[in-house]
Amino acid sequence: MSSLLSKNENIFEVRKLNVRFPSHQSILGFKTKYIEVLNSISFDVRTNEILGFVGESGCGKSTVAKSLLGLLKFENPYVKIDGSLLYKGIDGVIDILNCSEKQLECFRKKVQIIFQDPVTSLNPKFTVDTIIKEPMIVHKISKGKELDERFSFLLERVGLNNELKNKYPHELSGGQKQRIMLARALATNPSVLIADEPLSALDVSIQAQILNLFVQLQKEFKLTIVFISHDLSVVKYLCDRIIVMYLGTIVEIAESETLYNNGLHPYTKGLISAVPSLVKNDLKKTSKWLTGEIPSIKDKIKGCVFYSRCPLKEDICKNNIPALEKKRSNQWVACHLV
Amino acid sequence: MKIMSQILTSVGYQRWLRFKSIKRAYYSFVIILLLYLTSFLLPVLVNSEALLVKYNGKFYFPLFKSYKAEDFNQYVKKTDDSISQPLFGKANYRLLKKQFESDNSGNWVLLTLVPYDPEENLLEEMEGIPPHPPSLQHWFGTDDRGRDVFARLAYGFKISLTFSLLVTLISFIMGIIIGGVLGFVGGKTDLIGVRFIEIWSTLPFLYIIIIISSLIGVSFLLMIIVLTLFSWMNISFYIRGEFYREKAKEYVLAARSIGASKSRLIFRHILPNSLTPIITFIPFSIVGNITLLVALDYLGFGLPPPTPSWGELINQGMHNLHNWWLVIFPLLALFLTLLLIVFIGEGIREAFNPKEKIIFQ
């Protein structure tokens, strides 16, 4: 059972995951209208890779993060989830959508998350000491002196000083708070780290420090990282493979260099050309490529979700949803015209 | 030491410092606190029992043991020119003091500062008909039954404040528990629970008090119970809202993602963060409850006589407007107490949310 997983084994397998939230709550539960936030998506997370999710607002990437952790029902008890979400850890396979509380407990030790806003993700009444030790206490990993030692070890690993032990979150800077979140996430020795926009709330000069920290920690703790961001430059820099999402659908999956140089989906191309670069001065050509606004997820769209903004659209795109198909080795695209 | 450094930088301590810097609030707080603590010493300060008696070479402590008049061979004169007769029953230390002084027997009595009991009527000792105006012996005069007004005010203070503190405390605890449960569980439970609370709120509390008071009479304990039953609703709505709000915050999600159990989430995460604003409500709730008690006593549906209550005094004042001391002193006492507590409340609010006075230009 506990064989060493080879580099390309999957640690997560998601098949046709469909997440719907009620758009408004009817009192007696009849005729509730649902919004599809994730539209039957399928993907794998490979062991030891850094997988990036990019997309703009409304694409559902945060929901992906929360569903990988099984936190959706906690946030909104009325959510409807279909499809299959399997975690293939060293100790066996856990079906996240249908597992027992005990299995979920085990799972929680192995998969941790870092949220976007360090200000609201840390309990304002807890000191750094309590914050980092909490996971270890909850899972009964260490006690007493061992707890303190592990605490110091973690703090040092994320580049912080032991002096911060009794400080409260409001006394720390954004970068420090983010490091505390990392330390807390690593406390239970997880296999997978899911980072939901970890850099968005940080200053530019701090982002680089945290990015370096991610690279270093991944090597040291042999982590699989799922990195979610709207910043394509960061994702391209950090990730091995990138999944591009649009309005709850996966439109392309490719390795990062391939995506940038040979992105096939029109949205991918539009996204890449819209990112301003420090090195080249070429934004003039971009905005004409994509037209219109991002539709709201509340509108039910038949056919390809990208239809309204696609410069290449044709009739077939209007009524038929394109499937995610393998176009080259290691590149999947969901488009009729590619 | 670790705890000290934690306290010194915690948000709570900063709020305390801010509160202290608002002079009006801080001094009000100190005054009320001192007065309330002193009110627990009232038996030593305002009491018809003497502190110390020396009689025939021995010391007696009437505060701890009650003595009869015969123990001290006390005599009284009905009027100035009648003959002294031995007094039977409870010793009257004021008269005893005078007796010893005129006796020149070497005995003495040490009385309390204000040697009157709030429930004791002094008709026999005073000339004229009650109510008596203020004098050296009775700083605030006497009421229509010849009881010392100052003593009644002092004990009334303790009763009012203790009553409202208890009601506030218990109703808040009830409200927190009920509101917390509804807020955390949500869903249908919340739906039904809130409906029950709404229905309960519509019960006409005043009538119920009047009915209970008329049928079976009320005691201090019963009053507290009834009032608590009718004042927890506001807090429960508030806490329910806070729970909903905190539950949606990311740090709770983060704690869940670590694997924290539901009870851990409630008690370690959500509850401490929801409680902070409650402190700002407490002074205003206390003010409300004091006023409520005074009003009920005024109407006669409150604490039973002869309990020294401010409402009852004010009631007397209303019927004796020409006896100004019965009107001025109770009203003044009530007004000042409420004023100081309101200052405290404003100070707390400002300490928690310092508002900036922005000048528009």
Add this chain to the structure above:
Amino acid sequence: MMSFLLEIKNLTVSIQNENFYISKGSNNLSTNVIDNLSLDIRAGEIYGLVGESGSGKTLLALSIMRLLSEPFIKINSGEIFLNGTDILKLSYENLRKIRGNKISIIFQEPSSSLNPVLKIGTQLLEAISPDTNTNQDKKEYAISLLKKVGVPDAESRMNYYPHQLSGGMKQRVMIAMAIARKPSLIIADEPTTALDVTIQAEILDLLRNLHSEQSESSILFITHNLAIVNQICDTVSVIYGGEIMETAPRDEFFSNPLHPYTQGLLNSLPDINKSKRIKLSPIKGTVPPLGKFPPGCKFADRCEKAVSICNKIKPENKELQKNHFVKCHLY
């Protein structure tokens, strides 16, 4: 010699200490958030001001418009000349005539800058002229403004409420309000930070187009994103700790950055055109909290190339090449 539209000379803005309730004994009751800052904007250029959070860039924008929350934050000294007139000395009435008219501002969060209970049309008309009589001319002008900024279906959108529009649309409305009276200077404070990347590209394009139509007006573009600055600005300044560290024309700035802070920023950013996982060289340390900057050069405690003089004496602003100014002891 081109005339300057806006000249800021030695501006100092200070803020009351947060703990001024509490720490009576402390000596500094106020700290300078903008410290002896000078900058000049020419007519007709897009001027980029780059800085991180806490550098004072938003406060600078507010100071120019005199929108600071006095008495907690106020302008201590300095002059701001708009076409020769010192705005800081204007009376309130005259200041009102300038706001919206000669200088207008676009804020970062379109959701909170628009009044949620008023229709877009009403707010736009208010921006066109503050007095309340609406006539047909004004209405038509408003609709033409909306069309100009790329709002589709302009006439019916006039009756929409802000919450019915997307973020990009709201920002377009804000831009329409800002250009309504054809101001000489438009201050854009992080106008695209809250927007998605594809919408951001559209808004930047819009700004560029509008600017080329009205070539005498200037834009002061405030951002933390150096990449955006590379795309649209003519001149770039970097602000740190309330002081301008370096100013240069755009091409010169990116090809030859002189100040260690600028160099640090450029080296620490992952760029879409750079390859994967080249080790980034972040700037060490963090931005010090207000009041805790080193006494000499504000960047001294984080600078790789600092020498002992840097900690003690403030460097002067030197023009090293044509129009390329740096405040650093290394030069």
